Amino acid sequence: MLVKLIKNRVPMPELSVEERTKTFNEVPLGYSEEQAINEAKRCLQCKDSPCTKNCPVNVDVNGFIKELAEGNFKEAFLKIKEDNAIPAIAGRVCPQENQCEGACTMGKAGDPINIGKLEAFLGDWARRNGIREEFTIKENGQKVAVIGSGPTGISCAVDLRKHGYKVTVFEALHKAGGVLQYGIPEFRLPKKVVDEELSYLKEIGVDIRLNHIIGQNVSFDELRDEYDAIYIGTGAGAPFFVGIEGEELNGVYSANEFLIRTNLMKAYNPDYDTPLFVGKKVGVIGAGNVAMDSARSALRNGAEVYIIYRRTKGHSPAREEEKRHALEEGIHFMELVSPTKILGENGWVTGIELVKMKLGEPDKSGRPRPEKIEGSEFTMELDTVVEAIGTRPNRLFLRTVPELKTTSRGIIEVDENLKNIGGIYAGGDAISGGATVIQALGEGRKAAKSIHAYLSAQ
Amino acid sequence: MGHEIIRKEDLNPKDYLMEVEAPMVAKKIKPGQFVILMTHAKGERIPMSVQKAENGNVTMFIRKLGKTSVELYTYKVGDHFENVIGPMGTAVEVKKYGNVAVCSDLVCGHAENYALCKALRQIEGNHVISMQTFPSKEMMYLEDELRGVSDEYYMTLEDGSYGIKGHYRDVLEKMMKEGKIDMVFAGGRTGEYPLLAELTKAYNVPAMVTLRPIMVDATGMCGSCRVFIDGEMKLACIDGPMFDAHKVNFKELLNRVKMFKKQEATALENYNK
Numbered sequence: 001m002l003v004k005l006i007k008n009r010v011p012m013p014e015l016s017v018e019e020r021t022k023t024f025n026e027v028p029l030g031y032s033e034e035q036a037i038n039e040a041k042r043c044l045q046c047k048d049s050p051c052t053k054n055c056p057v058n059v060d061v062n063g064f065i066k067e068l069a070e071g072n073f074k075e076a077f078l079k080i081k082e083d084n085a086i087p088a089i090a091g092r093v094c095p096q097e098n099q100c101e102g103a104c105t106m107g108k109a110g111d112p113i114n115i116g117k118l119e120a121f122l123g124d125w126a127r128r129n130g131i132r133e134e135f136t137i138k139e140n141g142q143k144v145a146v147i148g149s150g151p152t153g154i155s156c157a158v159d160l161r162k163h164g165y166k167v168t169v170f171e172a173l174h175k176a177g178g179v180l181q182y183g184i185p186e187f188r189l190p191k192k193v194v195d196e197e198l199s200y201l202k203e204i205g206v207d208i209r210l211n212h213i214i215g216q217n218v219s220f221d222e223l224r225d226e227y228d229a230i231y232i233g234t235g236a237g238a239p240f241f242v243g244i245e246g247e248e249l250n251g252v253y254s255a256n257e258f259l260i261r262t263n264l265m266k267a268y269n270p271d272y273d274t275p276l277f278v279g280k281k282v283g284v285i286g287a288g289n290v291a292m293d294s295a296r297s298a299l300r301n302g303a304e305v306y307i308i309y310r311r312t313k314g315h316s317p318a319r320e321e322e323k324r325h326a327l328e329e330g331i332h333f334m335e336l337v338s339p340t341k342i343l344g345e346n347g348w349v350t351g352i353e354l355v356k357m358k359l360g361e362p363d364k365s366g367r368p369r370p371e372k373i374e375g376s377e378f379t380m381e382l383d384t385v386v387e388a389i390g391t392r393p394n395r396l397f398l399r400t401v402p403e404l405k406t407t408s409r410g411i412i413e414v415d416e417n418l419k420n421i422g423g424i425y426a427g428g429d430a431i432s433g434g435a436t437v438i439q440a441l442g443e444g445r446k447a448a449k450s451i452h453a454y455l456s457a458q
Numbered sequence: 459m460g461h462e463i464i465r466k467e468d469l470n471p472k473d474y475l476m477e478v479e480a481p482m483v484a485k486k487i488k489p490g491q492f493v494i495l496m497t498h499a500k501g502e503r504i505p506m507s508v509q510k511a512e513n514g515n516v517t518m519f520i521r522k523l524g525k526t527s528v529e530l531y532t533y534k535v536g537d538h539f540e541n542v543i544g545p546m547g548t549a550v551e552v553k554k555y556g557n558v559a560v561c562s563d564l565v566c567g568h569a570e571n572y573a574l575c576k577a578l579r580q581i582e583g584n585h586v587i588s589m590q591t592f593p594s595k596e597m598m599y600l601e602d603e604l605r606g607v608s609d610e611y612y613m614t615l616e617d618g619s620y621g622i623k624g625h626y627r628d629v630l631e632k633m634m635k636e637g638k639i640d641m642v643f644a645g646g647r648t649g650e651y652p653l654l655a656e657l658t659k660a661y662n663v664p665a666m667v668t669l670r671p672i673m674v675d676a677t678g679m680c681g682s683c684r685v686f687i688d689g690e691m692k693l694a695c696i697d698g699p700m701f702d703a704h705k706v707n708f709k710e711l712l713n714r715v716k717m718f719k720k721q722e723a724t725a726l727e728n729y730n731k
Binding site: 172173174182211213216217237238239241247248249250251253254256257260261264265266271272273274275276277347394395396 | 482483486496497500501502503525526540541543544545546674675677678679680681682684686691696707710713714716717718720721722725
């Protein structure tokens, strides 16, 4: 049978660029039921499922899209849930172009299937219609502590709970969700979606304890005494600073601070008390997702925004959609420049000194190494600088647990089963130093399997 | 839900105390550590010094200064705060220092003065000297309680209307001259720290001061409270808040606390409307 290829995606309706600069509302407006079905119908149902193979948690993409194409929303949703605890979130934040969609056969003939948006559609549809996975939990009497309520902690907690463990999740901040809550802005991932997907944990009986800072108000030893196993999903929440002159000036933020104020504390909303200073001309150092999030947040506060990147656009590790949105919204993308000094007067930022770069031989990441062009320094005026050059695991937790095996950079070391030392497992950004939400989800699942095997054997 | 307010008292026309239910914090907090307070779900996370942690409650000293602390004052006994989180930060080493002076000249410092004196006095070999500074007689508080937890006590008033006229530094200098001080802890006005650092350095007496840069999460995530100690970037929320006064870059700190002055003034203005 010959199938007629529909080369183009069903277009995703989006908030107009004009509106976007004034509001933190989500940019993609989501597919309607009809649009979702039409997009799903484009799928060729490849026998070898390259999409599933290229997914860190191996979601049965063919399976859910087939159900969706037939209008079976509930079945499609449940199919995803078998592998992914938080589809409405993953559908919004996964770098699909490098994963499922990157491998999609349709991509060779036209647009790959919009798998991410279909996943988000199903997550949203299920939430709106009160559809839940149905299963019975048989309590097994054993207890597991999960440290951190970010993506990896969530997925580990859900799987362990399904096995019948009594699971307690410890969260240091006053809201659950980790980076989903403090890091990713509303216009990309509405907090309502995060809160609702997390409410599922409570429904299945996972105990989430907010404001519990392991090492500060609960010691790691107390956890070891009380729980049969521990999963560490503490993430990579501590910012790197570039380490150049002028970082002490007012007007300089780490991206973490800028985004915590914006997302966790909702500084953009006048009803909230946390202040945020955003100047007229903002420079964001870096070009990953966090840089895009910072830049687009600054823009929504009325600033003129410049991304300062030492490589070229094509090498930016940000999601394609974020890069596209940032450019559409009028963010200036400065390529092949690197900061050498932040300039200031009377204690406030007045500008930045940059040096021009050229691309050299590939480095460890496989991307060309940026090299300084000597003597090419120049300055530009700025009144705000946001440094988005990466994060690392927080030493607040690690310093209280010297018995854990870590690298010199504070990355928690694990074996192939994600085990650190007896009964203690770790995953997510705490073991990678910073990766994707979906990879963290996958590790949470894997750790749950390992923990279950370990505790069942006892 | 939340943390019930057990006691609220005016300390002077500007400062007040609040004793709040926070059993988990009260059980663990040590001198030098602090708490993060959120008045309500839309509030800021603000660092607070703790005077006492007893019976599952913590007592905080607060000055009516910005929108949050003015709004906080409207809360009554029996009302609840959204979050009292902690302990945050690194505790000071409670050990034998010998003749140890604990000094304060501002609300948060006075709270810490009490907590420190009480703990240091438990250690054999410590002679604990508490010193306070206020602008005038109508502003002073905590004298009797501090006398109760110290071996020696000095009240200094800047207008000389009671006790000794001047600043605690004046008493400290006299005693250091006589070789009577081995260690200094101080908390309060950041603007006075550089002078204290200079003075103690001159007499070769070690001094620890509590730094109060702006904080958000206070768990080492945002870097807002970065301070420079001997040229090295540290985070006051987890590495401090107490640091060696002889190593702190105070000029940078005094500038950085101004970051949100404009926004803070507007917030207070709007609140008072």
